[in-house]
Amino acid sequence: MRKLPLVSLTALVLAGCAASSATTEATPAVEATPVAALPYAPVIPKGTGIFAEASTLPFQAPDFSKIKESDYEPAIEQGIAIQLAEVDAIANNPEAPTFDNTIVAYEKSGQMLNRVYYVFGALTSANTNDNLDAIDGRTAPKLAAMRDSITLNPKFFQRVKTLYDNRATLNLDADQLQVLTLTYNNMVHNGALLDDAAKEQLKSINGELSSLQTEFGQKLTKGTKDGALVVTDKRKLAGLDAASIAAAEKAAADRGLPKGSYVVSLQNTTQQPLLPSMTDRGARQALFDKSWNRSEGGDANDTRPLILKIAALRARKAKLLGAGNYAEFQLYDQMAQTPAKAIGFLEQMLPALAAAQQRDANEINAMIKAEGGKFTVTPADWDFYAEKLRKKKFALDANEVKPYLEITNVLENGVFYAANQLYGLTFKKRTDIPVYHPDVTVYTVYDHDGSELALFYFDPWKRDNKSGGAWMSNFVDQSGLLGTKPVIFNVSNYTKPAPGQPALVTWDDANTMFHEFGHALHGMLSNQRYPSIAGTNTARDFVEFPSQFNENWMTDPKVLANFAKHYKTGAPMPAALVAKLKKASTFNQGYALGEAVTAALLDLKWHTLGADANVTDVNAFENKALASLGLHVDKVPPRYRTSYFRHIWSNGYASAYYAYSWTEMLNHDAFAWFEANGGMTRANGQRFRDMVLSRGHSREYADMYRDWAGRDPSIEPMLKARGLK
Numbered sequence: 001m002r003k004l005p006l007v008s009l010t011a012l013v014l015a016g017c018a019a020s021s022a023t024t025e026a027t028p029a030v031e032a033t034p035v036a037a038l039p040y041a042p043v044i045p046k047g048t049g050i051f052a053e054a055s056t057l058p059f060q061a062p063d064f065s066k067i068k069e070s071d072y073e074p075a076i077e078q079g080i081a082i083q084l085a086e087v088d089a090i091a092n093n094p095e096a097p098t099f100d101n102t103i104v105a106y107e108k109s110g111q112m113l114n115r116v117y118y119v120f121g122a123l124t125s126a127n128t129n130d131n132l133d134a135i136d137g138r139t140a141p142k143l144a145a146m147r148d149s150i151t152l153n154p155k156f157f158q159r160v161k162t163l164y165d166n167r168a169t170l171n172l173d174a175d176q177l178q179v180l181t182l183t184y185n186n187m188v189h190n191g192a193l194l195d196d197a198a199k200e201q202l203k204s205i206n207g208e209l210s211s212l213q214t215e216f217g218q219k220l221t222k223g224t225k226d227g228a229l230v231v232t233d234k235r236k237l238a239g240l241d242a243a244s245i246a247a248a249e250k251a252a253a254d255r256g257l258p259k260g261s262y263v264v265s266l267q268n269t270t271q272q273p274l275l276p277s278m279t280d281r282g283a284r285q286a287l288f289d290k291s292w293n294r295s296e297g298g299d300a301n302d303t304r305p306l307i308l309k310i311a312a313l314r315a316r317k318a319k320l321l322g323a324g325n326y327a328e329f330q331l332y333d334q335m336a337q338t339p340a341k342a343i344g345f346l347e348q349m350l351p352a353l354a355a356a357q358q359r360d361a362n363e364i365n366a367m368i369k370a371e372g373g374k375f376t377v378t379p380a381d382w383d384f385y386a387e388k389l390r391k392k393k394f395a396l397d398a399n400e401v402k403p404y405l406e407i408t409n410v411l412e413n414g415v416f417y418a419a420n421q422l423y424g425l426t427f428k429k430r431t432d433i434p435v436y437h438p439d440v441t442v443y444t445v446y447d448h449d450g451s452e453l454a455l456f457y458f459d460p461w462k463r464d465n466k467s468g469g470a471w472m473s474n475f476v477d478q479s480g481l482l483g484t485k486p487v488i489f490n491v492s493n494y495t496k497p498a499p500g501q502p503a504l505v506t507w508d509d510a511n512t513m514f515h516e517f518g519h520a521l522h523g524m525l526s527n528q529r530y531p532s533i534a535g536t537n538t539a540r541d542f543v544e545f546p547s548q549f550n551e552n553w554m555t556d557p558k559v560l561a562n563f564a565k566h567y568k569t570g571a572p573m574p575a576a577l578v579a580k581l582k583k584a585s586t587f588n589q590g591y592a593l594g595e596a597v598t599a600a601l602l603d604l605k606w607h608t609l610g611a612d613a614n615v616t617d618v619n620a621f622e623n624k625a626l627a628s629l630g631l632h633v634d635k636v637p638p639r640y641r642t643s644y645f646r647h648i649w650s651n652g653y654a655s656a657y658y659a660y661s662w663t664e665m666l667n668h669d670a671f672a673w674f675e676a677n678g679g680m681t682r683a684n685g686q687r688f689r690d691m692v693l694s695r696g697h698s699r700e701y702a703d704m705y706r707d708w709a710g711r712d713p714s715i716e717p718m719l720k721a722r723g724l725k
Contacts, residue, residue: 043085059452059485062487090159103176127465201320212306220294224644227290230262243498255464266290268640326608330656354632360386368385390587394583401581405504406567469492470492479528492516527695537696545670595637595639596661605621618643
């Protein structure tokens with residue numbers, strides 16, 4: 001997942017993600033200085049503290065050895081004051097608007113705020129605590145109010161509009177025209193043409209949404225932690241390997257539980273990684289129930305009241321801005337463009353998925369019956385019996401694979417090696433860059449000519465104070481205008497080994513490492529002048545394309561042979577095991593793809609509600625929505641239930657979870673192009689880098705893809721790869 005920084009004003013206005021507030025509290029007094037670069041001398045506040053100037057560390061990396069928690073709130077408030085003053089200076093410039101004094105000036109604004117919030121946002125996701133959460137709650141509405149103050153600033157908008165209306169006479173470069181067009185379109189989209197009364201309504205809605213979305217994320221993190229399964233009878237963990245049991249024992253000790261206790265922490269998804277191994281059916285059901293009900297206990301962590309408010313406010317916002325529903329409002333600048341097209345794309349897979357789910361369920365039920373079971377498969381049983389069926393059909397045991405997947409080896413000799421073969425990149429671990437947690441490692445990334453390209457942070461292990469899932473984001477963006485190179489991090493939630501145990505990951509974990517590094521490559525290889533269109537500042541249904549595409553290289557024979565080696569002996573993964581993995585790659589697709597498509601359609605069901613929908617019961621709405629799909633949701637539930645669907649209620653994927661399937665289509669079509677043109681070669685990698693990865697949003701996505709591939713994408717390679725055709 002690409003997690004957007006939630007503050008970059010140029011990126012946010014261009015992405016149409018502004019979620020804002022009507023009021024702002026007073027900010028601390030800061031020293032003011034004139035801006036000599038402008039033909040007049042507006043007074044701009046001057047920040048103080050560690051975030052006031054760019055870091056002196058390599059790549060302007062944040063200096064976590066000097067940053068204190070008490071630095072964040074005043075720096076955010078100062079950053080808000082500075083950016084508002086910068087935009088006011090642009091808006092009130094007595095000179096006629098030009099691209100330089102309006103658009104370029106805007107692109108340069110907000111640098112202090114970006115510095116502090118990129119760091120603060122990273123920590124509230126990956127290493128939070130009650131104090132940081134409280135700061136987040138206090139500052140979110142202030143940031144939202146600032147976004148509205150800029151988007152709805154009539155003088156600033158008039159300057160942008162004047163340039164846009166006269167764009168044909170301005171002799172702009174292609175990237176300049178793109179930035180101007182996106183800035184204008186998105187200001188209009190976010191309310192710049194509303195009358196004053198409607199603008200005030202919008203500010204109020206945006207402010208409330210900002211607070212509710214922040215609160216949802218905090219409640220879910222706590223609910224996921226509190227929802228962990230606590231076991232006091234070790235026999236309930238039968239089937240788990242020694243490392244998993246040791247990790248559960250350590251997790252209990254870390255929580256101060258009595259000796260003899262074990263804690264199985266929850267990951268963000270419905271299914272849990274230990275379910276395939278747990279032989280005690282009661283324990284499986286207990287773990288599944290903990291996952292399914294983590295945010296529905298009627299307690300302080302129950303997210304359902306927040307969801308009803310968020311959904312209703314989003315529908316009201318869409319109506320105010322002239323859209324029929326929030327999905328229509330959100331998708332206007334995506335590749336899909338309309339909810340109908342996104343839904344139609346997903347629905348074309350439903351018949352094949354329903355058939356695959358029934359076929360797979362029949363096979364599992366036959367196995368249960370043959371073993372003497374008096375029940376049929378439930379969601380809590382599915383992964384356990386699917387794993388047994390996988391072993392039977394393919395003689396493949398997931399635990400047989402893990403010894404060949406030591407995490408550092410996967411990263412350095414797999415993920416990094418593939419990037420070297422395709423793009424000529426090399427990596428060097430460094431220990432002189434301070435990090436925000438001891439789990440984090442840092443690498444300098446060198447380009448094919450030996451020049452320094454980027455800095456990369458890797459934070460793999462699950463912690464109770466970390467959001468679930470895996471994601472990529474930036475500490476510093478690439479920008480030719482600002483002279484900055486990217487500082488990028490990947491965060492995941494793999495199970496940390498107990499002390500003394502090898503750091504082994506699953507096959508799926510390794511795949512996730514390749515996926516998230518695909519996002520990192522999209523950021524690292526960016527080569528754009530303007531920050532708002534650089535790197536991963538792209539549509540949701542395009543941003544997941546480079547990440548999913550990068551997964552393909554994990555099983556490339558040359559790459560796999562380079563990293564899949566036994567952690568003790570160094571022996572390569574046996575050819576027979578590799579063959580079994582490839583043969584099993586289309587196994588269980590009724591579940592694997594079904595849970596994702598179901599979640600995507602659930603998202604769209606929520607966000608195609610009109611402003612008059614008046615939904616009062618989250619569970620009733622969810623049940624009705626799922627029942628309408630014609631899939632076997634009683635056996636294959638959505639990957640995320642409404643109440644813990646962080647992507648759509650807190651992380652910016654509202655109406656856009658379909659993007660994972662949409663970009664999977666792009667991924668498989670792109671890989672088919674590579675296979676038809678020689679596979680993993682430097683020439684092919686360079687072409688993909690030059691025409692896609694480096695381009696950000698400097699061009700329209702369909703045009704960019706068509707120019708690279710020589711055709712529009714087809715869903716056929718995806719259906720074949722999934723074994724559905």
